[in-house]
Amino acid sequence: MSYLLIGNISALICEENIEPLANARIRIYLPSQNYGVEELARGIFKDLRRLSERDVQAKTDHLLAESMLDERGNFSIAWEDLHLFTEPLEMDICLNSVPGKHGGQQEWVQFHLSTFVPHWKRSKDKYLGAFAYVVPADKWAGIRREFGAWVIAGSVKHMDTLHGMGHLRVEACNALNDKLLGWCHTSDSGRYRLYFSRKDISGGSLLHILKSGDNIFSEGPDVYFRVYEGNRLIWQENKDIALQPERQQLGYCTRLNLFIRPRAAEKKPVRLSGWLNDLIQNGRSKPHYKDQYVTY
Known part of the structure; x- marks a missing residue:
């Protein structure tokens, strides 16, 4: 009897913005321990708990099947078995990059996501199950930190009408050195999603390093924005706005809505x-x- 599990795995940037775990690897394992009925009834989610290399090696013999997620975070994974599957399965996700990360890929990192019993439905000669999950924003920010990759999401709206403004170029700048961190275009409804990496913050120079106890880590930049329509600058912020709390040391998953009043186009002399x-x-x-x- 064959089994087919389909689904989608995405991550929450903010309340209004989700991004897929594009090109991640999904692994399905037979359970490595016994689970209680009540635990399985409510589902066991670990929110992408990172596994050590020893943990991964210890469960190698339990691997049932693996596959890749596509650009939208969708997956389809199949395996053969001789008996009806009623026992729980363990699902792990492997990442070697995150959306927007620059500078190439790094070693694969494996996270345990969930232990669950799929609701199988008989379809001709196979059983079909489905699974979907959205990683919480705080957990996703922690994973992005491991990869040194930031994402800012939000909307660009007209200050007077509050309508979303589409097809504009949004640029985020580092207030420390006035360097461009990253840019993107708004959608038809004015939404944008902008990425940058640790290398973009440093501009090739020494990063701003803070020390907290025994942990040394890189904080996010202080930012201000510019907005263009085509090649014409229609709105820009004074860099002093980067001193506001919500603009300082940006988190790895940040939501920032921009309310702008575009400049009128200059009239050229006849x-x-x-x-x-x-x-x-x-x-x-x-x-x-x-x-x-x-x-x-």
Whole structure:
């Protein structure tokens, strides 16, 4: 009998913004321990608890199947078995990058996500089950920290109408050195999602390092924004706004909505052509133009 498990795994950036765990690897294991009926009834989620290399090696013999998530976080994973599956399964996720991370991929890191009993439905010669999960924002921020990758999400809205403004270029700048951290375009509804990495913060120079106890870590930047329509700058913030608490040392998952009042397009002076333009530019008199343009 064959089994097919389909589903989606995504992560929460903020209340209004979710990103998929694109190109992650999913692994399904037979249980390595006994679980109580009550535990299984309510589901056991570990919120991506990181596993050590020893933990991964210890469960190698229990591996049932593995597959990759696509760009949308969807997966389809199948395996063969001779009996009906009523026991719980352990699901792990492996990551070697996160959306928006620059500088290539690193070693795979494995996290335990859940232990659960799928609700199997018979379909011809196979059993079909489904699974979907959204990683909480605080857990996802912790994982992004391991990869040194930040994401800012929000909307760009007109200050007067509060309508979302689409097809604009949003730029985030580091107030420490005025360097561009990252940029993106808003959607039709004005939403944006902007990524940058630890390398973008440093600009190739020494990072701003803070020490807390025995742990040394890199904090996020203080930011201010610019907004463009095409190549025209229509709104920008004074960098002093980066001193506000919500703009300082940004977390790895941050929501920031921008309320802007776009600048009016500058009117270009009308260019006069022909004899009238020459008259204004050169201060010539009308008789001179009569001599120039009228043939006797």
